[in-house]
Amino acid sequence: MSGMRIDFELCDGCGLCVDACPFEGVVLEGEYPRFTAACRLCSICIDACPRGALSLETAEEIPADDLDRYRGVMVVAELSGGGMDPVTAELIGEGRRLADDLGEDLSVAVMGWGVEDAALECSRYGPDRVFLIEDPALEFFRPEPYTDALEGLAGEILPSVLLMAGTPVGRSLAPRLAVRLRTGLTADCTSLEVDGDGNLLQTRPAFGGDIMATILTSRHRPQMATVRPRVMPPAPRGEAQAEPERREFRPASTYRSRVLEVRATPSAATVADADVVVAAGRGVRRAEDLEMLRRLANALGGVVGCSRPLVEAGWLPSTMQVGLSGRTVRPRLYIACGVSGAIQHVAGMRGADRIIAINRDENAPIFDVAHYALVGDIYEIIPEVLDLLEERGEAGGI
Amino acid sequence: MIAIEITVLIKQVPLTGEVEVDPETGNLVREGVASQTNPYDLHALEAALQIRERLGGTVTALSMGPPQAEATLREAYSMGADRGILLSDRAFAGADTLATAYTLSRALERIPFDLVLAGMQTTDGDTAQVGPGVAEFFGMPHASYVAEILDVAPGGVRVLVDAGDREAEMLLSTPALLTLTRRANGPRLPSFKLRLATADREVQTWTLADLEGDAGGDIAGQRYFGLDGSPTWVDRIFPPPANPERETWRGDAGELARRLVEALEGWRYL
Ligand SMILES: Cc1cc2nc3c(=O)[nH]c(=O)nc-3n(C[C@H](O)[C@H](O)[C@H](O)COP(=O)(O)OP(=O)(O)OC[C@H]3O[C@@H](n4cnc5c(N)ncnc54)[C@H](O)[C@@H]3O)c2cc1C
Ligand SMILES: Nc1ncnc2c1ncn2[C@@H]1O[C@H](COP(=O)(O)O)[C@@H](O)[C@H]1O
Numbered sequence: 137m138s139g140m141r142i143d144f145e146l147c148d149g150c151g152l153c154v155d156a157c158p159f160e161g162v163v164l165e166g167e168y169p170r171f172t173a174a175c176r177l178c179s180i181c182i183d184a185c186p187r188g189a190l191s192l193e194t195a196e197e198i199p200a201d202d203l204d205r206y207r208g209v210m211v212v213a214e215l216s217g218g219g220m221d222p223v224t225a226e227l228i229g230e231g232r233r234l235a236d237d238l239g240e241d242l243s244v245a246v247m248g249w250g251v252e253d254a255a256l257e258c259s260r261y262g263p264d265r266v267f268l269i270e271d272p273a274l275e276f277f278r279p280e281p282y283t284d285a286l287e288g289l290a291g292e293i294l295p296s297v298l299l300m301a302g303t304p305v306g307r308s309l310a311p312r313l314a315v316r317l318r319t320g321l322t323a324d325c326t327s328l329e330v331d332g333d334g335n336l337l338q339t340r341p342a343f344g345g346d347i348m349a350t351i352l353t354s355r356h357r358p359q360m361a362t363v364r365p366r367v368m369p370p371a372p373r374g375e376a377q378a379e380p381e382r383r384e385f386r387p388a389s390t391y392r393s394r395v396l397e398v399r400a401t402p403s404a405a406t407v408a409d410a411d412v413v414v415a416a417g418r419g420v421r422r423a424e425d426l427e428m429l430r431r432l433a434n435a436l437g438g439v440v441g442c443s444r445p446l447v448e449a450g451w452l453p454s455t456m457q458v459g460l461s462g463r464t465v466r467p468r469l470y471i472a473c474g475v476s477g478a479i480q481h482v483a484g485m486r487g488a489d490r491i492i493a494i495n496r497d498e499n500a501p502i503f504d505v506a507h508y509a510l511v512g513d514i515y516e517i518i519p520e521v522l523d524l525l526e527e528r529g530e531a532g533g534i
Numbered sequence: 535m536i537a538i539e540i541t542v543l544i545k546q547v548p549l550t551g552e553v554e555v556d557p558e559t560g561n562l563v564r565e566g567v568a569s570q571t572n573p574y575d576l577h578a579l580e581a582a583l584q585i586r587e588r589l590g591g592t593v594t595a596l597s598m599g600p601p602q603a604e605a606t607l608r609e610a611y612s613m614g615a616d617r618g619i620l621l622s623d624r625a626f627a628g629a630d631t632l633a634t635a636y637t638l639s640r641a642l643e644r645i646p647f648d649l650v651l652a653g654m655q656t657t658d659g660d661t662a663q664v665g666p667g668v669a670e671f672f673g674m675p676h677a678s679y680v681a682e683i684l685d686v687a688p689g690g691v692r693v694l695v696d697a698g699d700r701e702a703e704m705l706l707s708t709p710a711l712l713t714l715t716r717r718a719n720g721p722r723l724p725s726f727k728l729r730l731a732t733a734d735r736e737v738q739t740w741t742l743a744d745l746e747g748d749a750g751g752d753i754a755g756q757r758y759f760g761l762d763g764s765p766t767w768v769d770r771i772f773p774p775p776a777n778p779e780r781e782t783w784r785g786d787a788g789e790l791a792r793r794l795v796e797a798l799e800g801w802r803y804l
Contacts, residue, residue, distance in 0.1 A: 139624060158548075160600075161627075172600065177628030177761045178768060216699065276702065279666060280675055304697040308678035311663035315635060315670035320765030323631075323661035342771065349771045356765040392710070393675040396703040401696070412803065436803045448573075461660060469803060479774050480660075490801070492794070498782075504774070508797070509782040512790050520791030528795075528804070 139193060140171045140181070146189035156184030203296075203334070206357035208241040209234050210295035212286065213258050214303055215248055220257040222370065223301045227363060228261040229371035230328060231299055235264075237330045243267060243293060246380070247285050249275035255380040261371040267293070268380040273387035276395035277305050283312045285385045290317060292383070295358045297336050299328075302364040314360050320353035321360040324460060326367055326483055336361065341460060341479045348479065366408065366464035367483070405439070406455040408463040412438025412471075415458055415485070416446055419474015419495065419514055423451040428518045429473055435525050441465065443481050459484035473514045477502025494518075536688050537591035540582040541645055542615070543638060543652040543665065544575040544597050546606040571606045574653030576613075576721035577714045582651050583614045584719065585686055592616040594645055598626055598637055604737050611732035612724035619645070623741040628761030631659065635667025636758045640745045642672055649691060650711040654679060665713040676711040677704050681718055 140162075149167040161175030182190045209231040214221040228244060235242035243265040246255040255268040267289055273281045286309070290298065298313075300306040302324045314321035322338040326348075329337040335352055336359040342349035353359040407413060414433040416426055426440060433440045440456065447457045458465055460480040470488035475481060477493070477500055485491070486505050493506035494514050503509040510517065549568045582593045595610035597603050598621040607618030621641055629637060642650065650672075652665035662678065669676035681696040684703070695702045696715055706712075742759060757763055783790055798804050 139627075160602075171624070175624070175627050180771075277697070278675075278704075279669075279678075283670070304679045304695075307662045308666055308676075311631065311635070311661075311666040312670040312676075314632060314663070315667045318632070318765075320630065320632060321661075321663060322766055323659075323663060337769070338766075341774075342768070347771050348774050350769045351766050352769045353766050391675070392707040393677065394705045396692070396705055398700055398702045401699055401701050436798065461655070469801070482774065494790075501774075503780065503782070506780055509780055510790050510794065511782065511784050512787055516787035517791050517794070520787050521794055524791055524795045525804070 140175060140177065141191050141193045142169060142171075143189045143191070144168065146187045147185075148187060148189075150186070152184050152186065153181035153190060156181050203355075203357055206294045206296040207238075208243060208293070208295050209238070209297040209299065210290070210293060210358070211242070211244045211263070212298065212300045212306070212309075213244050213246045213254065214301040214305060215246070215251060215254050218248065218251060218254065220254045221301070221303075221365075223303060223363075223365040224258060225261050225370035225373070226365065226368040227299050227301060228258065228263055230363060230368045231297070232262055232371055234297060234328060234330055234336070238296070238334060240296070241265060243295065245269070245286065245289055247274050247282060249273075252380065256376055259376040259378045259380065260373050262374060263378055266378045266380045267383050269383050269385045271385050271387055273391065274385075276398055277309075278391060278393050278395060279308050279312050280391050280393060281387050282309050283316055284388065286313050287316050288385060289383055290358060296334060297330075298358040298360045300360070300362050302362040302367075306362050310360060310362050317358065317360075319356040319358060319360055320351075321362070322351045322353070323362050324364050324367075325361045328361060328363070335359070341483060364460065364464060366466060366487075406463055407439060407441035407458055408465050410439040410441070410465070411467050412436045412469045413441045413458070413465055413467045413485075413488070414438055415441045415443065415470060415472045415475055416452070417443045417473065417475030417481075418445050420446070421515075423449070425515075426451060428522060431522055432471070432518060432525075435522075436469065438467070438469070443475050443478070472502050472506070473518065475502050476500050477505065536589055538585055538589050538649060538686055538688075539591050539594075539647045540585060540649045540651060541594045541596050541642060541647045542575065542579045542582045542610070543650065543668070544579060544595050544606055544610060545572045545653075545656055546570070546597065546599050546603040547572045547656055547658040569602070569605075571609050572653055572656045572658075574655055574657070574714070574716065576653075577716055577718050578651040578653050578712075579610055579613055579615065580719045580721040581683055581712075581714055582649075583722070585649075585683070586614075589686060591648075594619065594647070596638065596641060596645070597621065598629070598634060598641075601739075604739075607737045608729075608732075609724055611735060611737075612726075612729035613722055614725075614728060618735075618737040620737055620739045621741075621745070622739050624760075625742040626760045628764060629759065630764035630766045631661050631663040631667055632765055633759055633761075633763035635664050636671055636763055637745065638664070639668045639671035641740060642668070644740075644744075648688070648708040648710075649686070650674075650709070652711065652713045654713045654715045662713065665711055669711040672709075672711070674709045674711055675706045676713070677706060678713045679715050680712045681715050683712070683718070 327339040472493040655662040682694040685692040
């Protein structure tokens, strides 16, 4: 079994490992540290030990997949309403760059029923190959037949990297496929690179805190990752190049799930559509106080978005949440009001053209991404701004 | 009544915003490790309790984690769960979502159930991968992002799936796994009375030995639990990069407001 090892010759019981551990995975017992079941083998304590007394011992070498057989990048197309969803162009753009860095091919997998046009559309974004799997069993998304279909294709093509969308469909399908293929899957990557050995460096926020982690799947293939919509820039649309290649898929005789009906969700505007976003954070003390931000947003022709705690408090609908588990926005103007700038929030708005942040705390991390950092109190500044706008007649009548 | 056996997957997570990286050293800084039950999982537990109240049956709460995760199962007791099982062993440490799903699915083989309910995602991992992974290891159908359980009957369950801009009504035959969104219900608060009443009730701890049994696993020569069973590993952690081109404005509120309005005007928003 893999585990942390302590060299008791070197250890002087200083306890720095205990302080460094974020998980209470190591405790001092008498003079010496002991690892508990809470240890996540994250290795942070190894770096913290001044005497080099700690090490991570890995068990017998795990036989790696035959890595060289896997080549190229495959993108699983996301469709909506039978057509190509915009996130697919973003995945293709990212896939293209990775494939070029690897010096290998980029392919796109399109699955569904009556989706040939969507496959043709995908080929306009520049993949080397497009695979088309059409079957009535794939008419509506169901995890099991989609997993079967992709397993077959991945088994034939043996891609080294497999990218999927971090959408409700992708987040339901990808983990099932990863288990089927017994490989690793990294969710919601915000940056992807390849190293000289063909390993995918998958970077995402981690530990639920303000930390980025780079994650590797170095012994298994394909290296699977999901990317949220609007996180990566889309590939440019051009002339269709690759002719869709059809692939057979033999569905199981029965699947244990059935789609009875699909309908559009009663459509609500989302924060992702707005050109100007005034974002409310926990600096806003009461739901009523959102009104002042609404007036500012109205004057600027924008909407009020928010950080997650405000959605959790029920002050605004989840369609207005900005961030990794909300929407990614790329407005021309983003005014963060009383938002601390947690990494999950920033991941959803750092692409805005112009970012203004108002925060009382001059060390708030939001200022690290802001172009204009206003150190001050929103309860003092915003009313003044509204007064000035009113004088100019801008906020009049609101 | 037709009894429906339900197992709920619940996880203890750190309270968010407690972990930071020291920008100088790159090390994690911790300020206490207060923890809570993953809020999404409370919706799964609530759904299970509501089904039991209507149809009868038992609700088992299953968690993998360190010994202190027992607190989460105690919380489940004080909301009304009948049975709590904690999978805890140093061999489970360092598990990524694949190894976690594997471990949970091995435990499920020892717990009779019609339905498994999970949260839509955790607030620490935030991957939404463990539920579907468990379903695949176990070999049962699943639906993620269930916003409403419309109907439960022996042999099948009908649900409303929230897929963002679309919603779908689906029928799954049981055993099946569902992951629930926060739209599904409003979790009840733990009850003091139940807490007292269940104070003596045991939370079973299952270790590697309890799960290995007939194991050997399905890929020869490979261990599936914990770090050894995890294809992904963290190569490095670092604080997010800062933006060097920034103007900082200080001053009294009136002055800041005036500069802001002037700037907005200059950029032609007004
Ligand atoms: C897996 C995961 C996913 C997440 N996804 C998201 C997500 O998608 N979106 C998201 O936003 N969060 C998300 N979060 C939560 C995130 O980590 C933070 O907890 C959250 O963004 C903090 O919100 P906040 O900035 O509004 O509140 P706080 O962190 O409490 O910050 C409030 C800020 O307001 C300032 N302030 C207070 N009063 C005033 C005043 N009068 N004037 C000016 N400034 C004031 C304070 O100085 C502080 O900086 C996620 C967390 C996890 C673990
Ligand atoms: N260690 C665990 N023990 C029990 N359930 C878990 C565990 N990890 C994840 N889950 C379940 O899987 C869901 C999704 O988790 P995640 O994939 O981490 O976002 C959670 O809401 C839980 O229901």
